[in-house]
Amino acid sequence: MTVDLDIQQITVRFGGIVAVNDASLHAEGGTITGLIGPNGAGKTTLFNVCSGRVRPTQGTVTLGGQKLDGHSSANRAHRGLGRTFQRMELFENMTVRENVRTGPEALFSSNRFYGLFICSRKEGREIRDRADEAIERCGITQLASQTVGDLSTGQRRLVELARAMATPFKFLLLDEPSSGLDHSETGQFGQVLLDFVSDTGTGILLIEHDMSLVAEVCALIFVLDFGRMIYTGTTSDALVSPVVKAAYLGEVAVAGA
Amino acid sequence: MTRLLEYLVPGIADGSIYAICALGLVLTYKTSGVFNFAHGALAAAAAYAFYQFRNRNHLPWPVAAILALIIVGLIGGLLLERLAGWLSSAPPVTLVVATVGLLVFLQSLATAVYGASNIDDFRPFLPQSGFHVGHVTVSGSDMIIAALALGTAVGLYYFFQRARLGVSMTAVVDDPNLLSLQGVNPANVRRIAWILGATFAGISGELLAPELGVSVNDLILLVITAYGAAAIGLFDSLPLTFLGGLLIGVAVDVLPAYLPSSNVTLQSLPRNIPFLILFAVLVFVPARKFTERGMRNVRRLKPIRQYSLTVMGPAMSLAAVGLIVLPFVIxxxxxxxxxxxxxxxxxxxxxxxxxxxxxxxxxxxxxxxxxxxxxxxxxxxxxxxxxxxxxxxxxxxxxxxxxxxxxxxxxxxxxxxxxxxxxxxxxxxxxxxxxxxxxxxxxxxxxxxxxxxxxxxxxxxxxxxxxxxxxxxxxxxxxxxxxxxxxxxxxxxxxxxxxxxxxxxxxxxxxxxxxxxxxxxxxxxxxxxxxxxxxxxxxxxxxxxxxxxxxxxxxxxxxxxxxxxxxxxxxxxxxxxxYPFFDNETVLKYQGVAFGLLAIMVAVAPGIQAGRLATSRRSSERDRSPVTQRLDDRRLGPIQPSALALGPPVYRSGRSPSNGSLSNGSSSNGAGVRPLGSKTGRQL
Structure with missing residues (x-):
């Protein structure tokens, strides 16, 4: 069963600055939706609103019909919303395998009141299986016993992605998962995401700067500029849209084009 | 009414002293992100220095007071700034360890040199004569203290609101790199803040000394009152902190008169008002009202080396056997x-x-x-x-x-x-x-x-x-x-x-x-x-x-x-x-001094080391400041210094801000901008 993410009229103000201005977005479950925009457009802020790290001035976030407003980050995770971070949040002193296992383990730990202390045999097996599967999916099997702190940026991105994939989320928010990957890695990366979505039915909302990747995987993209949602449509349409060009390159460039 | 006045006047004077002390605490916390647990110990140090110069060296009191302030405020402040600099990206645990170590160090030192008992031959130094309101005497010292506190508070308030340096001070803790791009030297800003903070602590210690007697434990305890005042200001607002100090001073002095004097527990309550307030604020005020200072770019503790079971197993067994046979050996x-x-x-x-x-x-x-x-x-x-x-x-x-x-x-x-x-x-x-x-x-x-x-x-x-x-x-x-x-x-x-x-x-x-x-x-x-x-x-x-x-x-x-x-x-x-060597009087006396000193050294060591290594690990992403991150995200090529138009950042004394990406990207730029070690060019 797939689950949709719906963002309705979110506004976020930091003091006098309006970071996100009345932005709405609908991302369908079981597909990959792109969220692009120039730097400072408010993409990560929108993610932070969804995952409960930033309280919006107004607006609502709904996941599969359940309102998420007012819930803590942990609560939202339990409702099925997972995310990765632009500035990676990894357990630096742990190995790759431990990192990935900690994802589902963290979720299971607060399922029951004794979950913090006791890990049943069945749960333990599920954690191991999920972690192994996600590690393989992301192609980091050969790194599994290395400490995360020693890895390159691209490898660390993959670890973070594997951790989110190992956790039984229904919807994932991925914040620039491909930045730091080298060219060949990026090439395979799109297929990894597509396989994951078709295998598990998880929905993905993707912030990405690499347009070829976006074009490869996203059915639909949303373009955010100065906190406003300025464009919605298929990727190929978006790339030729004058509105989007103006946002990325400035008005003059459009006039000259 | 007279009865109220009788307690109110000294209450305001005491409250003013607490306010001065609390203002110093909040000031240094705001500008360095280091919550100085040794703030009270600084006050005690000033009181002891004052006592030393005045009673033992027989200097006139103004000279003694100023000398003590120079030692604690100026020299102590500068040393503390250095300490805070080394701690600038340390995890919270380390920050606490460092200042607690300093507290233990100062307290043990004072006890070792001057003894644990209260020194009570410390006469008042401010004029005691004054005027009368009914039967209540308002002494000169009360008025001077209150005026001093009010002046300090108002001065500081305007300083933070208006003066460029004041604004820099609030900026320095959040992003020293950004501040240095504006041509303000973050180290200088921090230095001034610490000197002011330590001086305020010193002043409050000197003012409290005639009243309490010079006793390190009492002074530490009483100056902790400042924490209560700072809590009222949510460790951030200077005017509220000032009011909090006054309020606590008045409450502590006035309340006992109105509580039944037979009940010991109730009578001990007013003295504990600062702690009750501190606690109440931490319990009831919503978390988002608190600003966590200096929590960006926090360095993580290095993992401890894990030994394998083949090493640990025998070692543990050996230790266990040692502990078991011990009573028959000793x-x-x-x-x-x-x-x-x-x-x-x-x-x-x-x-x-x-x-x-x-x-x-x-x-x-x-x-x-x-x-x-x-x-x-x-x-x-x-x-x-x-x-x-x-x-x-x-x-x-x-x-x-x-x-x-x-x-x-x-x-x-x-x-x-x-x-x-x-x-x-x-x-x-x-x-x-x-x-x-x-x-x-x-x-x-x-x-x-x-x-x-x-x-x-x-x-x-x-x-x-x-x-x-x-x-x-x-x-x-x-x-x-x-x-x-x-x-x-x-x-x-x-x-x-x-x-x-x-x-x-x-x-x-x-x-x-x-x-x-x-x-x-x-x-x-x-x-x-x-x-x-x-x-x-x-x-x-x-x-x-x-x-x-x-x-x-x-x-x-x-x-x-x-x-x-x-x-x-x-x-x-x-x-x-x-055991021998450690069982003599002197070693026992100075034991705490050594403990405190060692704790401080352990706390600052990673900071000093990181300063030496300079940029070798700066290219890792989480160490970059938002500015460099955004510049990088735009995929700009090498940045020419002229493009920044703000002049090169001023790095002093080998402590460059916590990233080197800016200058890594522009290896051709002018001398002095490139931090040490960027030559290695080690990228993760």
């Missing part, structure tokens, strides 16, 4: 000392557990131990079998731990330490002398037991009983560290944000481990009390709040190992003083 008269050390080892282990795994620091662990010891005494006298009494003592520790941990963990980092600091003093002052704990005589009997028909009253027998309990405590710690809770704790110390995003209840994890720690500490306290077969809550005794601080300092330099470090710490604290 002089019989010393067995008791080792039994006590086992009790202390349990307390150290419980403290280490929360400090190094969940990053919480407790400055009240001896209060939990005291709760355990007194509960043990009560249970035993009620006829409860020893084993159950011990368990019960531990269980009582759990709610006590929860009372501090639940509110403190809504907030983060340094506020946990502040809350425990207040809690420890509160328990000691209000509950130690009541029937709940040590009774009016502040002493309770804790006899040694007969367990399962075997008498453990002998020294060696009791040692073995302690050893069994200690072994069980260690085993329980190992089990916790190996369990899911332990794994989540490791994750928590690395990235609480990620753990939260994956659905773990991070607050619950912190509270649970804190309560477990309090449980163990209470058991340790109960064991400890069985050694002399009595426990006392006397000031300066084994459960005094200052001992909790010393514990934090000692544990800091004994390493971060969950089981070995506590034993080393307990040995250093309790046992070493009975």
């Amino acid at each position: 002089n019989r008269a010393r067995v008791d000392q080792y039994s006590a050390a086992l009790g202390y080892a349990v307390i150290f282990a419980s403290l280490g557990l929360i400090t190094w795994t969940s990053g919480q620091i407790s400055l009240c662990h001896l209060a939990f131990a005291a709760i355990g010891a007194s509960t043990m005494g009560h249970s035993l006298s009620a006829g409860v079998p020893w084993i159950f009494a011990l368990l019960f003592a531990g269980l009582i520790g759990i709610p006590a731990g929860a009372i501090v941990a639940i509110p403190a963990n809504r907030l983060s980092g340094v506020y946990v330490a502040v809350a425990t600091f207040g809690f420890g003093i509160l328990i000691q002052q209000i509950f130690y002398p009541t029937f709940l704990m040590f009774g009016v005589l502040n002493n309770i009997a804790v006899p040694r037991p007969h367990v399962l028909g075997i008498g453990f009253t002998g020294d060696r027998a009791y040692y073995y009983l302690c050893l069994i309990v200690t072994a069980l405590a260690c085993a329980s710690i190992l089990v916790v560290l190996r369990s899911r809770l332990g794994r989540l704790l490791r994750a928590l110390s690395n990235s609480p944000v990620a753990l939260d995003a994956h659905g773990a209840n991070t607050n619950l994890i912190r509270v649970v481990v804190f309560c477990f720690s309090a449980f163990l500490a209470a058991i340790g306290g109960a064991l400890l009390a069985g050694v002399p077969q009595s426990a006392s809550g006397a000031t300066g005794g084994q459960f005094d709040f200052t001992v909790s601080l010393v514990f934090v300092a000692i544990l800091a330099f004994c390493g971060r190992r969950p089981l070995i470090s506590p034993f080393i710490a307990a040995f250093l604290y309790e046992v070493i003083k009975i």
